[in-house]
Amino acid sequence: MSSSSRDASSTLRRRRAISQYTGTLIEKIRETWDTHTLHFKLDGPFDFKPGQFVMVKPTINGRTINRAYSISSPPTIKDYIALTVRLGGTYTVSKYLNEVIQVGDQLPIRGPYGKFYWEEGMSDTIFMIAAGSGITPFRSMVQYVLHKNIDVQMKVMYTCRYVKEIICRKMWKGYNKKYPNLDVILTVTREKPENWEGHLGRIDHNLLQKEVKGFEDGLFYICGAPPFVESMITLLKEVGIAEDRIKHEDW
Numbered sequence: 001m002s003s004s005s006r007d008a009s010s011t012l013r014r015r016r017a018i019s020q021y022t023g024t025l026i027e028k029i030r031e032t033w034d035t036h037t038l039h040f041k042l043d044g045p046f047d048f049k050p051g052q053f054v055m056v057k058p059t060i061n062g063r064t065i066n067r068a069y070s071i072s073s074p075p076t077i078k079d080y081i082a083l084t085v086r087l088g089g090t091y092t093v094s095k096y097l098n099e100v101i102q103v104g105d106q107l108p109i110r111g112p113y114g115k116f117y118w119e120e121g122m123s124d125t126i127f128m129i130a131a132g133s134g135i136t137p138f139r140s141m142v143q144y145v146l147h148k149n150i151d152v153q154m155k156v157m158y159t160c161r162y163v164k165e166i167i168c169r170k171m172w173k174g175y176n177k178k179y180p181n182l183d184v185i186l187t188v189t190r191e192k193p194e195n196w197e198g199h200l201g202r203i204d205h206n207l208l209q210k211e212v213k214g215f216e217d218g219l220f221y222i223c224g225a226p227p228f229v230e231s232m233i234t235l236l237k238e239v240g241i242a243e244d245r246i247k248h249e250d251w
């Protein structure tokens, strides 16, 4: 087969893998004051890689709107996919998913999409940097590695403005204690809470220089708002990480 027909057939395979589903909301969990995790049961088999996203298509006030959401559950969970949605933008679909949709309601969901993923064999270490709702694809990646007991070293650096904004704080704390191959560093930038177990202040050159030790040859993932992602790419390059080791997604 010529390389162009090989390319065409692999594009076709990729296209075929993206399908349209009806998702039924089976559980809605409040994570923080402005964020919920929603479990959708899909009406067919769905395969994805940890880190990928889906498009949801609710009809709100008679208008059908498309929005992207990363899958926050791992592919090892087959019964449902989780989306973790924070109120944002001008509160259109994010408000609908946080405040309007109820258990039993149905939504068109299409996917999976995206090249921002990690799967077994890609690297021996995974260094993940998230801000705000940018933690969602990393929940999927981390749980995938833990469920499959894959022998990789992981580090998550997760920054929020306030403690109350940290998504799954208890879960991250528990994971930190339980799994020797996972190190979670939480950092808050706008307050100095008492008895705080994490870091204070923004992720800067000095902190990264210290934390990347031992991870230099692995893969780096960044997810958050565009200015945050840009600044983390710059800092990682400054501390010596090669550009082709850095993957990023922003919204």
Ligand SMILES: Cc1cc2nc3c(=O)[nH]c(=O)nc-3n(C[C@H](O)[C@H](O)[C@H](O)COP(=O)(O)OP(=O)(O)OC[C@H]3O[C@@H](n4cnc5c(N)ncnc54)[C@H](O)[C@@H]3O)c2cc1C
Binding pocket: 053, 067, 068, 069, 070, 071, 083, 084, 085, 086, 087, 088, 089, 090, 091, 092, 093, 094, 095, 133, 136, 137, 249, 250, 251
């Ligand atoms: C790959 C990816 C993954 C994401 N994952 C998550 C996640 O896990 N959790 C999460 O909380 N958010 C996630 N988002 C952000 C999410 O898609 C929404 O932008 C966010 O929820 C706000 O949507 P909204 O409808 O409430 O706000 P809106 O302000 O109505 O819309 C937000 C954005 O959608 C675009 N938009 C608005 N209107 C239109 C239109 N008519 N046509 C096309 N585009 C339009 C604009 O870029 C706008 O900034 C992700 C985004 C991307 C791209």
